[in-house]
Amino acid sequence: MNKNQALHLHVPEPSGRPGHATDFSYLHLSPAGAVRRPPVDASPADTSDLAYSLVRVLDDEGLAVGAWAPQVEPQRLRVGLRAMMKTRLYDARMLIAQRQKKISFYMQCLGEEAIATAQALALQPGDMCFPTYRQQGLLLARDDVDMVEMICQLMSNERDPMKGRQLPVMYSYKRAGFFTISGNLATQFIQAVGWAMASAIKGDSKIASAWIGDGATAESDFHTALTFAHVYRAPVILNVVNNQWAISTFQAIAGGEATTFAARGVGCGIASLRVDGNDFLAVYAASLWAAERARGNLGPTLIEWVTYRAGAHSTSDDPTRYRPADDWEHFPLGDPIERLKTHLIRLGAWSEDEHEATQQALEAQVGAALKEAERYGSLAAGHMAGAAAMFEDVYKDMPAHLQQQRRQLLGREA
Amino acid sequence: MQMTMIQALRSAMDVMLARDDNVVIFGQDVGYFGGVFRCTDGLQAKYGKSRVFDAPISEGGIVGAAIGMAAYGLRPVVEVQFADYFYPAYDQIVSEAARLRYRSAGDFTAPMTIRMPCGGGIFGGQTHSQSPEALFTHVCGIRTVMPSNPYDAKGLLMACIENDDPVIFLEPKRLYNGPFDGHHDRPAVPWTGRPLGEVPEGYYTVPLESATVFRPGADLTVLTYGTMVFVSEAAAQESGIDAEIIDLRSLWPLDLPTLVASVKKTGRCVVVHEATRTSGFGAELAALVQEHCFYHLEAPIERVTGWDTPYPHAQEWAYFPGPARVAAAFKRAMEK
Numbered sequence: 102m103n104k105n106q107a108l109h110l111h112v113p114e115p116s117g118r119p120g121h122a123t124d125f126s127y128l129h130l131s132p133a134g135a136v137r138r139p140p141v142d143a144s145p146a147d148t149s150d151l152a153y154s155l156v157r158v159l160d161d162e163g164l165a166v167g168a169w170a171p172q173v174e175p176q177r178l179r180v181g182l183r184a185m186m187k188t189r190l191y192d193a194r195m196l197i198a199q200r201q202k203k204i205s206f207y208m209q210c211l212g213e214e215a216i217a218t219a220q221a222l223a224l225q226p227g228d229m230c231f232p233t234y235r236q237q238g239l240l241l242a243r244d245d246v247d248m249v250e251m252i253c254q255l256m257s258n259e260r261d262p263m264k265g266r267q268l269p270v271m272y273s274y275k276r277a278g279f280f281t282i283s284g285n286l287a288t289q290f291i292q293a294v295g296w297a298m299a300s301a302i303k304g305d306s307k308i309a310s311a312w313i314g315d316g317a318t319a320e321s322d323f324h325t326a327l328t329f330a331h332v333y334r335a336p337v338i339l340n341v342v343n344n345q346w347a348i349s350t351f352q353a354i355a356g357g358e359a360t361t362f363a364a365r366g367v368g369c370g371i372a373s374l375r376v377d378g379n380d381f382l383a384v385y386a387a388s389l390w391a392a393e394r395a396r397g398n399l400g401p402t403l404i405e406w407v408t409y410r411a412g413a414h415s416t417s418d419d420p421t422r423y424r425p426a427d428d429w430e431h432f433p434l435g436d437p438i439e440r441l442k443t444h445l446i447r448l449g450a451w452s453e454d455e456h457e458a459t460q461q462a463l464e465a466q467v468g469a470a471l472k473e474a475e476r477y478g479s480l481a482a483g484h485m486a487g488a489a490a491m492f493e494d495v496y497k498d499m500p501a502h503l504q505q506q507r508r509q510l511l512g513r514e515a
Numbered sequence: 516m517q518m519t520m521i522q523a524l525r526s527a528m529d530v531m532l533a534r535d536d537n538v539v540i541f542g543q544d545v546g547y548f549g550g551v552f553r554c555t556d557g558l559q560a561k562y563g564k565s566r567v568f569d570a571p572i573s574e575g576g577i578v579g580a581a582i583g584m585a586a587y588g589l590r591p592v593v594e595v596q597f598a599d600y601f602y603p604a605y606d607q608i609v610s611e612a613a614r615l616r617y618r619s620a621g622d623f624t625a626p627m628t629i630r631m632p633c634g635g636g637i638f639g640g641q642t643h644s645q646s647p648e649a650l651f652t653h654v655c656g657i658r659t660v661m662p663s664n665p666y667d668a669k670g671l672l673m674a675c676i677e678n679d680d681p682v683i684f685l686e687p688k689r690l691y692n693g694p695f696d697g698h699h700d701r702p703a704v705p706w707t708g709r710p711l712g713e714v715p716e717g718y719y720t721v722p723l724e725s726a727t728v729f730r731p732g733a734d735l736t737v738l739t740y741g742t743m744v745f746v747s748e749a750a751a752q753e754s755g756i757d758a759e760i761i762d763l764r765s766l767w768p769l770d771l772p773t774l775v776a777s778v779k780k781t782g783r784c785v786v787v788h789e790a791t792r793t794s795g796f797g798a799e800l801a802a803l804v805q806e807h808c809f810y811h812l813e814a815p816i817e818r819v820t821g822w823d824t825p826y827p828h829a830q831e832w833a834y835f836p837g838p839a840r841v842a843a844a845f846k847r848a849m850e851k
Contacts, residue, residue, distance in 0.1 A: 229587070264620050273619040280586065281619035285610040291576055292611065295583025302539060302565045302589065309583070321603070325576030332571055494617045495656050497624070497679040500724065500768035 113353035117425045125433050127358075128407060129153070133160035133380075134167025141394045145331075145372045152363035152373040155407060158382035163443035171386040175450035181222055181381055182445060184242035185214040185438050187463050191241055191248070192412075194467045195255060199269075199416045202481055203471075204255045206269045210235045212411030212429060215381040215437035216342055218242040220310060223388035224278070230310040231280045231293035233317070234270050235342070239279055246277050248467065252474035257485050260477035264486040264493075287313055287320030290339070294329045297337035297395070308336040308395040316347020316355045318362055327369040327403070336395035338388065339366065339403040342378065344410035349423040366403025378408030379437040382444070407434065518714040519706045520691045523665035524554045524630075527672035528592060530718050532562050535590060538676060540567045542577055542594030542630075551596060552632060552691060578604035578629060582611050585625040585681075592676055598633035598685060599642040605650070612681040613656030626679040628672070633661070634687040634742050634789055635821075636695060636835050640828040646741075646790035646821070651683045652767035652799065658723060659766040661685040663744040664694070664711035667764060670721030678723060687741040695742055696749035697837035726770040728777070732759035735783035735848050738774060738800050740766060743787045743836065750841035756849060758785075766796060774800075775807045782813040783848045787841055792820040814851035817844040 117123025131154045138156075139147060158170050165171075192209040199207040210217070217238030224230070230239050240246045253260040255269040263273060273281035280289060280296075293311030300307045313323060318341060330337050341362045345352050366373030372394065376387045384406065391402035409432040413420050425431075445451030478484020492499060492507040499507075518526060531538045540555060546569035549556030559567040570577050574595050581591035595601045601608070608629070615625045635644030651659040658680050662668035668686070675682040689695045693705040706712030729744050734757040737747045744762045751758040759777050763769055778784045784804045786797040801816045819836045827834055 231583070262620060262622070263618065266620065267618050271618070273622045275619075275622045281615065281623045283611060283614075283618070285606060288579065288607060288611050291579030291607075292583035292586065295580030296587045297583070298580060299539075299584040299587035299589045302584075303587075321575055322579055322607075325571075325573045325579060328571050328573060329576050329580050494621050496658075496768075497616070501771060502768060 113351065113358045115351035115353065115424065117428060118423065119421055119425060122425055123428055123431060125431065128433065129155070130433060131155040131157060133157040134170070136167070136169070138168035138390070141390055141397065142399050143372055145367060145370045145400070148372045148374065149367050152361055152367045152375055155375050155377055156383050156387055157377040157380050158386060159380045159440050159444055163440065163447045165382050165444065169383055169386045171382055171389065173382070173385065175445065175448055177222065178381070178441065178445055179450060181218055181385070182438070182441050182451065183459055183463070184218040184221070184238065185381070185441065186459060188214045188218060188238045188241040189438060190460070190463045190467050191237070194471060195252070196416065198255070198471060203475065203479055204269050205257070205480060206416055207255065208234050208270050208415045209412040210237055212436065213342060213344055213378065213408050214238050215384050215441070216340070216378045216406045216408060219381050219384035220340070220388040223385055223392050224310060227278065227307045228310060229278045229280060229293070229296050229307065230312065231289035231296070232282060232312045233289070233314055234282055235314065236312050237270070237272070240272060240274060240277060243277055246274060248470040249473045252471055253477055256474055256479040258474065258478040258480070259484055259486055260474070261486060264490045265480070266491070286317040287322035290326040291322045291329060294326045294335045294337050297335035298329070298333050301333070301336055306396060308338065308392060310338045310340065312340045312342065314347060315341065315343040315345065315352040315357060315362060316350060318365070319355050327366065327371060330401040331370045334398070334400040336398070337401045338391040338395060339371065339401055341403065341405045342408060343405050344408050346410045346414070346424070348414045348418060361405055363403060363405035371401050371403045373403040373405070375405045375407060377434055378406030379434040379440060381437055381441040409434065516714065516716055517707055517712050518665045518669070519693070519712070520662070520665045520668045520686070521553050523669040523714045524672055524686065525556060525558070526714065526716065527669040527676070528555060528558060529561070531592070531673055531676045532558065532566060534718060537588060537590045538566070538592060539584065539589055540592045541570045543570055543572055543596050545569065545594050550594065552688065555594070574600055574602070574604040575607055578607040578612065581627050582607060582615065582625050585627045586615070586623045590626050590676060592628045592630065595629060595631045597643050598631035598647050599645045601631055601647065608657065608683070609654050613654050617656055624679060625681045628675045628682045628684050630684045630686060632688040633685040634689050635826055635831065636689040636697070636699070636742060638828060638831055639826070641825045644826040646788065648685060648766055649790060649794060649796045652796050656681070658682040658768065659685065660723065660764065661687065661741045661766060662764065663687065663690060663741055663762050665706055665714050666711050667721050669714050670719050671723070671764060673718060674720040674723050677720065685741070689742045694745045697746040697835065698749065699832055721764065723765045724768050724770050725765065726761050726763045726773040728759060728773070729762040730758065730760040732757040732781070734758060734781060735785060735845060736761060736777040736781045737785050737787055738763065738804070739787040740764065741789065743789060746836065746838050747787050747841055749838040750845060753838055754842035754845050756842070756845040758845060771803065771807070774804065778804050778808040779811045782811050784808070784812070785817040785819065785841070785844050785848050787819045787836060789821050789836065791823050792818060793823050795820055814848045817848050819844045
């Protein structure tokens with residue numbers, strides 16, 4: 102090698118761009134059932150191999166295979182399938198509502214439904230999730246969260262629990278263990294660790310579930326979260342949803358080239374798993390493993406969920422400008438709903454007819470919820486929380502300067 | 516009993532740890548070692564490692580974790596070793612702590628206190644001397660507080676810990692061991708024997724949003740806080756100008772009626788702070804006085820501040836607004 106060779110800057114590129122098919126071999130997939138399942142008290146270092154392989158349960162035939170296949174009642178899986186279908190239908194309907202200008206903005210989780218809905222089944226009441234804007238499945242998996250209320254948030258109408266202060270999809274449901282969503286990426290990851298530390302400080306039995314995307318792992322709060330979770334052995338599940346894309350940016354630009362996000366966990370002394378995010382059974386099994394570990398004072402777990410962002414980043418995004426239009430069809434881990442459906446049909450616990458009937462019932466449910474939410478007005482129609490409410494909740498008690506500004510707005514003072 | 520500001524702050528945390536099981540304290544070196552300024556000395560031994568503990572060197576992590584704890588229901592009191600090092604936590608402070616209550620419509624709140632030693636006059640150079648209060652007063656949803664003496668330090672800190680809003684608690688480290696009037700050539704004086712160094716052992720509070728008239732006067736009003744309270748007092752004595760010195764204590768939200776009443780009485784106003792001038796907190800104070808006291812003002816509002824430069828090391832006393840510079844502003848305000 103010429104020692105005077107000019108240096109050059111390496112800027113990673115996705116193999117697929119519009120008009121060119123993606124080469125998904127970079128994912129390094131393991132066959133279903135191939136990866137071992139360590140005991141929940143495994144040392145972090147003993148999970149190194151798991152951070153570079155892929156936990157999968159459902160094989161191509163829809164059979165549950167290997168050590169990670171969970172002992173789970175088919176009824177529970179039917180609940181899970183329904184939750185995924187509900188999430189997808191909700192997204193599809195809200196996307197249309199945005200196009201109809203009934204709501205100003207929306208973000209789907211198309212293709213990622215298994216991750217949030219299966220983990221929701223693995224958590225317990227009182228646990229707290231610190232989601233990003235793409236874990237609506239955590240809420241939609243729960244029948245005690247009113248879909249009408251969720252849509253009222255999207256419409257910023259007079260029934261919006263956030264009183265019109267937040268962009269659509271930035272839900273907050275303390276009673277459902279769903280922390281208030283922030284627009285600032287990654288901030289919730291370290292907050293989740295703090296919440297888990299608090300639970301440990303108080304000798305509680307609740308755990309936290311932290312969420313972040315592949316792109317946001319580059320934010321400093323990702324690293325602070327791993328450090329604090331490791332240092333204090335916080336009871337937290339650190340979920341990295343690797344959907345391969347951060348808006349237009351391929352995951353290699355986030356630091357995913359020739360490595361994995363799960364490997365970061367091992368490097369920080371955290372037990373880590375890399376899991377098929379489109380395999381409902383694997384998500385459920387890995388989430389249970391991590392939850393049991395956290396609840397047993399055995400420390401945090403980082404899980405990289407390998408999935409694919411099938412839809413646009415948001416209603417403001419056109420992915421055909423930076424990636425192949427048919428990319429999802431070629432993603433080797435497929436569609437989480439199709440895969441669980443196939444499995445349940447093979448078990449004899451589901452049928453095409455039942456699927457169709459469920460689909461129709463859920464469509465009717467979402468449609469009815471949207472209709473009811475619209476009765477409470479919308480931003481477009483000018484029916485929203487009063488402007489005076491803008492000054493509330495900045496502080497617990499409204500300070501004098503905000504009282505004065507509110508009087509000015511209401512025209513009671515020059 | 517007699518306390519330094521360090522002892523008063525420690526006493527405040529001691530009292531609050533005992534009063535409320537949800538109070539937890541953490542930060543760099545605050546646990547076993549008791550803090551680089553000794554403010555948490557002995558607290559870990561007394562309350563245990565789950566209440567008072569050391570943290571990794573990560574300001575964003577410390578504040579972010581505290582927000583999560585507060586969301587759980589704890590009342591964290593965290594320390595950033597120097598105010599100069601809060602910047603990595605700014606996103607967590609501005610985007611998260613300050614807005615948690617608002618964006619969730621009260622679903623989640625952040626009752627937490629962030630202690631930060633601030634201010635210059637100690638040859639601290641660029642990163643051990645800054646006064647970043649304006650970067651907090653500009654943020655809606657947080658409270659910014661700065662004591663100037665042991666009695667207020669303890670009472671204000673206990674009020675802040677009890678308060679359900681997130682609070683930035685700035686501690687002028689130049690005042691930790693004794694008052695300082697800017698005369699760096701004279702021997703340091705201790706808090707001992709000073710009435711403000713007399714601090715009750717138990718619980719009491721100094722209310723937030725309440726300024727205090729530190730020195731009554733008739734000629735002009737000085738709006739100030741922290742170390743500059745004592746510098747302004749020295750300037751009043753040395754200039755012979757009967758200045759009424761208001762110690763704001765709560766910077767924002769602040770006690771507007773006390774400020775306005777004083778300026779309406781004196782007709783003149785001088786704003787004094789260590790922080791740099793442009794877009795400093797003094798600009799807000801001047802604007803408020805102009806707005807509320809326009810017809811009572813007999814001279815332009817003066818501002819005596821740090822220069823618009825990074826805080827220098829060797830040129831400390833040319834930078835620090837000492838009594839001579841403050842007195843000169845008093846004279847200008849009286850001459851017009």
